[in-house]
Amino acid sequence: MPAHTEPYANVLETIGWTPLIRLNKLTQGIRTPLYAKAEFFNPGGSVKDRIGLAMIEAAEREGRLRPGGLIVEATSGNTGVGLALAAAVKGYRCIFTMPDKMSQEKARLLRALGAEVIITPTAVPPDHPENYIVKGRTIAAAHPNAIFADQHYNPVNPEVHYRTTGPEIWEQTAGRITHFVCAPGTGGTVSGAGRFLKERNPKLRVVAGDPLGSIYTEYARTRQKTEGHPYKVEGIGGDKIPTSLHWDVIDEWITVPDKDAMLSVRRLAKEEGLFCGGSTGVNLVSALEVARRVDDPQALVVTVLCDTGERYLSKVYNDEWLRENQILDTDRARARGEELGRAAPHFRRADRYGASGAQSHEHLQRVPAPGARRRRRRGRRVRTGAHGQGVGAARHARPARPGGDGRAVSRGGRGSTRRAPHRALVA
Secondary structure (H helix, E strand, C coil), rough: CCCCCCCCHHHHHHHHCCEECCCCCCCCCCCCCCEEEEHHHHCECCCCCCHHHHHHHHHHHHHCCCCCCCEEEEEHHHHHHHHHHHHHEHHHHHHHHEECCCCHHHHHHHHHCCCCEEEEEECCCCCCCCHHHHHHHHHHHHHEEEEEECCCCHHHHHHHHHCCHHHHHHHHCCCCCCEEEECCCCCCCHHHHHHHHHHHHHCCCCEEEEEEEEEEEHHHHHHHCCCCCCCEEEEEECCCCCCCHHHCCEEEEEEHHHHHHHHHHHHHHHHHHHCEEHHHHHHHHHHHHHHHHHHHCCEEEEECEEEEHHHHHHHHHHHHHHHCCCHHHHCCHHHHHHHHCCCCCCEEEEEECCCCCCEEEEEEEEEEECCEEEEEECCCEEEEEECCCCCCCCCCCCCCCCCCCCCCCCCHHHHHCCCCCCCCCCC
């Protein structure tokens, strides 16, 4: 049955039941089918619409948020959009704190939705007064009838994914999913959906992508908080340990450099017609790695397309910005590389071990291609040597598409079973 056959009372009822889409061109030569949950189909354009509404409704039920109240949140942008949509419908005001590394598009979008946006410095410690979370808490405490949504430490965050995202994936794959790949920011999606899926199939593997520079992978290995370093991908990874991230759900970690994430998500747009942000690139690189390694047509890998690429036109889809940040080669560097026969980056997996010492984790590390040598020219180091293949490459035959859609629509409550427009079962 086609989706949206009945009118909705308001835009909030359209949250959830996003489509599950097979990736075809990027997976050429990979026998394991790979599907992606397209969360940018939500009305606010990201997976965070789910938790924005859920956190507000929880605060209303608990009596912490009353009519005309103020919602304050520390956000990378997407949670702010989800909160602002719900606040607009319900009549609340919003103030959001956001680190200055985030794209201009996100701040402008939040203001367009009626929110006040306060930009904070990225390069401060997690406990600094100007840290975006600390500043958000301070603002909320100074206002009557205000809540701090607190997505990083709010149990509603993973709970709503346990109730919605996980069951949707299970139904859309007819229970055939074997691997769930999702990069955590607050950790709500991978924790909630991952826990639901593991309860349905204890053999299912949950794999977390992580930006190179985030502290999460090392914390998973040692349970010791370390110092991270800056990275460009927005909205995932972190320099703090959120309680919304349930470490016991995750079986494996894969770290992904900025360059591979951003170039991969640009390929996703050009080759699959799916226009997403940089955090999706981390999911994509990780999911392709898992699918290659599993190498089983009977397995089924699902990952998440976190948000729309329209919020990153000034960054991920801006060649000049990418060159300034050494993600795209400059014309001069490209010409020099061709002259010297410079090798493409070559990647290897490095084993990691979980806190118990028994669980294997893997991450991707950039290493020179075998036989590579370094030269100095004009004061810069240039790598030369044998040619290697990047992580995101896919060069082989196109896999078969899934058959029949088997869609069904049932009547029920908002955001889940009432419309269920994308219940097509995978082949």
